[in-house]
Ligand SMILES: [Zn+2]
């Protein structure tokens with residue numbers, strides 16, 4: 001497990017893709033959970049979280065402007081595999097969203113978290129891909 005830096009270039013599109021996927025797998029996930037004796041709740045299906053509602057997952061809890069790329073801190077097993085998935089256009093999810101000031105603070109305090117960067121595949125543009133190559 002490695003700490004990594006996940007960039008969501010287009011948070012609104014990202015949430016829409018996640019919602020479509022959540023709907024697609026909803027019945028299957030629900031059945032699986034119920035077989036294991038769990039109550040299944042999908043935040044994206046069962047509650048109507050707006051696409052542009054992003055909140056900092058650090059203690060500050062402030063809302064994040066979803067019209068700009070959002071930075072997340074996450075743990076990843078195999079960075080090369082995740083990068084391949086992202087390049088193939090797959091959604092990379094998980095991790096903790098950071099507002100601008102928490103991001104700066106994390107970068108100052110834990111620079112090693114930011115050595116491995118992944119740009120989400122589902123909502124990136126060609127430009128995002130190129131900026132990754134330049135790193
Ligand atoms: Zn995405």
Ligand SMILES: [Zn+2]
Nearest residue numbers: 056060099102
């Ligand atoms: Zn914050």
